[in-house]
Amino acid sequence: MSTKRIAGPEIERLIQLLAKVPGLGPRSARRAALHLVKRRDQLLEPLASAFAEAAEKVRICSVCGNVDTVDPCTICTDPRRDDGLLIVVEDVGDLWALERAGAMNARYHVLGGTLSPLDGIGPDKLNIAGLVERVAAGGVGEVILAVNATVDGQTTAHYITDQLSGFDTRVTRLAHGVPVGGELDYLDEGTLAAALRSRTAF
Amino acid sequence: MSTKRIAGPEIERLIQLLAKVPGLGPRSARRAALHLVKRRDQLLEPLASAFAEAAEKVRICSVCGNVDTVDPCTICTDPRRDDGLLIVVEDVGDLWALERAGAMNARYHVLGGTLSPLDGIGPDKLNIAGLVERVAAGGVGEVILAVNATVDGQTTAHYITDQLSGFDTRVTRLAHGVPVGGELDYLDEGTLAAALRSRTAF
Numbered sequence: 193m194s195t196k197r198i199a200g201p202e203i204e205r206l207i208q209l210l211a212k213v214p215g216l217g218p219r220s221a222r223r224a225a226l227h228l229v230k231r232r233d234q235l236l237e238p239l240a241s242a243f244a245e246a247a248e249k250v251r252i253c254s255v256c257g258n259v260d261t262v263d264p265c266t267i268c269t270d271p272r273r274d275d276g277l278l279i280v281v282e283d284v285g286d287l288w289a290l291e292r293a294g295a296m297n298a299r300y301h302v303l304g305g306t307l308s309p310l311d312g313i314g315p316d317k318l319n320i321a322g323l324v325e326r327v328a329a330g331g332v333g334e335v336i337l338a339v340n341a342t343v344d345g346q347t348t349a350h351y352i353t354d355q356l357s358g359f360d361t362r363v364t365r366l367a368h369g370v371p372v373g374g375e376l377d378y379l380d381e382g383t384l385a386a387a388l389r390s391r392t393a394f
Numbered sequence: 395m396s397t398k399r400i401a402g403p404e405i406e407r408l409i410q411l412l413a414k415v416p417g418l419g420p421r422s423a424r425r426a427a428l429h430l431v432k433r434r435d436q437l438l439e440p441l442a443s444a445f446a447e448a449a450e451k452v453r454i455c456s457v458c459g460n461v462d463t464v465d466p467c468t469i470c471t472d473p474r475r476d477d478g479l480l481i482v483v484e485d486v487g488d489l490w491a492l493e494r495a496g497a498m499n500a501r502y503h504v505l506g507g508t509l510s511p512l513d514g515i516g517p518d519k520l521n522i523a524g525l526v527e528r529v530a531a532g533g534v535g536e537v538i539l540a541v542n543a544t545v546d547g548q549t550t551a552h553y554i555t556d557q558l559s560g561f562d563t564r565v566t567r568l569a570h571g572v573p574v575g576g577e578l579d580y581l582d583e584g585t586l587a588a589a590l591r592s593r594t595a596f
Contacts, residue, residue, distance in 0.1 A: 209441050213437075216417050227415070235414060236445055236452075242407050250431045261404050284432075
């Protein structure tokens, strides 16, 4: 117990919880808490109700693993989406990033991570069985493996490709290449070599 | 209206509000929101109730301007504090910083900002009248002006010194010098000159 209490235990608890939010540390959590309690009507109360509402309503989609307030999620029930195109991602954050890119009118499948033998994450820990089930149900013409270009991501991609080899479904992956706006001088050799191999007509 | 809704409006609202928290931007707010909704029991619900509790209970101390859940605040009612020593700070964050330093067993007075003629902040916008009242009530032997070492902070310090000149109270300010752990090579000339002028016996 500290001998000097600066503020009430409610504020201390708020600071401790805020420090667990990614992007905030112990120091910035204190700044944020002070900012919030000074703006009770504009920020603190709206955040309290937004948090409570999200805690009450947020569901994990039982079909694809997306986070939404309905189950199945908005994307899974959207009639305008192409049932024949399934994009496989590691995490919901990747799904959101692809949706912001807005390039494909597809459905998704969230794995919930990547295979990682060293961390004890085997195929049973990921939503791979669900993916195989969806493909086995038929109607999926193409599965795009939009996993990260990391060792674990690529291992997972290979494993999934094996699992889907028995089905009449094309399995593709994202192109490697120079990021839009990227400068060659700052790119690693692997990316440059991949970009050269996959060069396209100008 | 966007044609593609990724997640429910509750999550979008959560992201928008989180983006207003200092230390978080639009991108990190999205990451934070996802992190929170995936940890409903450990983070989202506790944060919701912590926010609601803070919104309900937090008060601004009518004596010193501190933020607390009681009014007068814990520091103002602490019987072990020295009534004769008053530390004047710009903001509650400065008060918390000084309390963490734990060097003085004093009481505080929060101005709520600094004089800034260019921004239209005159003495009436700050809690200076309250400070003069507290000093006029008697018993305050020393007022330490712990304002920032900025132009506005020093202007405010001079103004307050003028206002308190009629009372039998010593007005002091924080020492300038080399920060503990600081390297001379990285310090500005003003700080070095001040540190030399205020050198002490070794």
